[in-house]
Amino acid sequence: MIASVIAPLTAARKQLAAYPELAAVLAAAVIGLCVRRPLSWLAAHDGINVLLVILVFATAVTIDPQALRRLAAAWRHILAAVLTGITVLPALSWAVAHLVPAGPLRDGVLVTGLAPCEIASVATTALAAGEAAVAAGVLIGSTLACVILAGPILTLEAGHAAFSPAGVIENLAVIVALPLAVGIALRSWVPGTARALATARAETVASRTALAAVAALIALVAAEIQLTAGYAAVAGALILFLAASAVIGRLLGVRSARPTASALLLTTSMRDFAIAAALATAAFGPQAAAPLGLYGIAVLIWGTACAGFLRNRPDPG
Numbered sequence: 001m002i003a004s005v006i007a008p009l010t011a012a013r014k015q016l017a018a019y020p021e022l023a024a025v026l027a028a029a030v031i032g033l034c035v036r037r038p039l040s041w042l043a044a045h046d047g048i049n050v051l052l053v054i055l056v057f058a059t060a061v062t063i064d065p066q067a068l069r070r071l072a073a074a075w076r077h078i079l080a081a082v083l084t085g086i087t088v089l090p091a092l093s094w095a096v097a098h099l100v101p102a103g104p105l106r107d108g109v110l111v112t113g114l115a116p117c118e119i120a121s122v123a124t125t126a127l128a129a130g131e132a133a134v135a136a137g138v139l140i141g142s143t144l145a146c147v148i149l150a151g152p153i154l155t156l157e158a159g160h161a162a163f164s165p166a167g168v169i170e171n172l173a174v175i176v177a178l179p180l181a182v183g184i185a186l187r188s189w190v191p192g193t194a195r196a197l198a199t200a201r202a203e204t205v206a207s208r209t210a211l212a213a214v215a216a217l218i219a220l221v222a223a224e225i226q227l228t229a230g231y232a233a234v235a236g237a238l239i240l241f242l243a244a245s246a247v248i249g250r251l252l253g254v255r256s257a258r259p260t261a262s263a264l265l266l267t268t269s270m271r272d273f274a275i276a277a278a279l280a281t282a283a284f285g286p287q288a289a290a291p292l293g294l295y296g297i298a299v300l301i302w303g304t305a306c307a308g309f310l311r312n313r314p315d316p317g
Contacts, residue, residue, distance in 0.1 A: 021127055021211055021304035028215035029297055032222025039223035047220050048274055049171075052119050053179045055213040059123040060183025061206040063132045074134050074260060080252055081117075081264055082141035086149055089113035089271065092244055094157050096237040104287035105230065109237050110157060111280040111288070112295055113245075114150045116142035118270035119176060120217065120300060123210040128307035130262030136180065138267040143172050146275065154283050171278065214300060221273070221296040234291045242298055245269045246306075262310050270303045271295075 032039055039047075071078070093113025100106040117139050125135035187202070249268030253261030273296030280288040 021124075021214075021308050022301070024211060024215045025218050025301050025304045028218040029222045029301065032219035033225070035219075036223045039220050043220045043224055048217065049175055051213050051217045051220070052175045052274065055123055055210055055217070056119055056176055057179035057183045058206040058209040058213060059126060059132065060136070060180045061187050062126045062203050062210070063136060063184055063187065065184070065188045070131075071133055071137050074131070074137070077252070077256060077260055077264060078134060078137040078141055081138045081249075081268055082145055084248060084252060084268060085117060085138075085142045085271075086114075086145040086153075088248060089245060089268075090153050090157065092248075093241055096241045096244075099237040099240070100233045104284060105234050105291055107158065107284040107288040108276075108280045108291035109234060109241070111154070111276050111283065112238065112241060112271055112273075112292070114146060114153060114279060115271040115273070115276035116146040117267040118272045118299060118303065119274075120214050121267045121270040121303060123214060124270070124303040124307040125263045125266050126207065126210070127304070128262045128266065128310040129259065130266065130310065131257075131259040132263070134260050134263040135267050138263070139176065140180075142267070143176060143275075146279075147172065150279055154279070158283070172275070211304075214304065218297055218300050221293050221300075224293045225297070226290075231291075231294065235294060238291065238295045238298060242269065242295075242302060245271070246302070265310075266303055266306060269306075270299050273299060 090113040094110055097106045097110035100109055117135075119139065122132055122135040122139055126132040246265065246269040249265040250261075252268060253264035256264065273292045276295070277289040277292040280292060
């Protein structure tokens with residue numbers, strides 16, 4: 001009997017050892033659920049924004065300048081991902097939101113598809129050995145599309161939404177644009193003679209820093225969740241949205257090279273829960289942001305698990 005209990009635990013331990021990113025985020029989620037008070041204090045004092053800045057900067061350092069020059073060749077893929085993110089995904093989140101009773105929780109689920117791709121998706125793309133530059137291009141494009149079109153789409157879908165993009169634009173400029181530009185510039189500045197050694201060290205440190213930032217982000221988000229019976233329908237709707245968006249992302253990359261396909265899958269299936277929470281609060285009030293914490297944990301666990309699988313999967317090419 002003891003052996004029958006130990007065997008599954010041993011197998012699970014081996015699986016987590018093969019996917020260290022997944023092990024890290026699962027541990028972080030447990031810590032966040034158990035250690036609420038200090039982590040909630042950090043989240044209330046811009047802890048999430050600080051971690052996002054660290055995450056974007058660390059990820060930008062891993063982006064090869066040569067990859068940025070290949071963005072022009074990938075413009076069709078980037079445009080398709082951005083257009084899908086601002087048309088198909090809002091319609092999808094609107095549909096699954098109607099699985100939740102009318103009220104703030106439904107409004108929060110409805111907003112999920114309007115968010116740009118998750119900032120952490122650039123880091124998970126790098127962890128998956130995908131084309132991080134394509135992921136960065138989708139991030140920038142989807143963020144601009146969100147800022148321009150979120151208000152009209154919300155008004156069309158909900159009718160009673162009131163949204164002003166000015167604050168979101170400023171927030172995204174500080175959290176995304178600035179650290180992304182600084183990280184890429186720093187990576188490009190390294191002299192050619194020292195680039196090989198410096199790049200290897202920088203990428204190692206930056207990758208570990210990005211993983212630590214993702215794990216800390218999950219812990220802060222988990223500390224904000226208050227699970228009740230009313231969240232059952234919310235959880236079901238969000239899981240359905242996540243699964244469907246993953247299928248859409250996979251279809252976008254069917255005819256692409258593997259690194260680009262990984263970037264399209266992760267950026268399409270991972271929407272930014274922090275920006276979605278800001279949109280929900282601005283449009284419907286703070287109660288509507290409650291479901292986004294649950295989505296944040298689900299999407300970050302999915303992204304890190306998917307990155308580990310893609311990295312470990314043999315390349316048929």
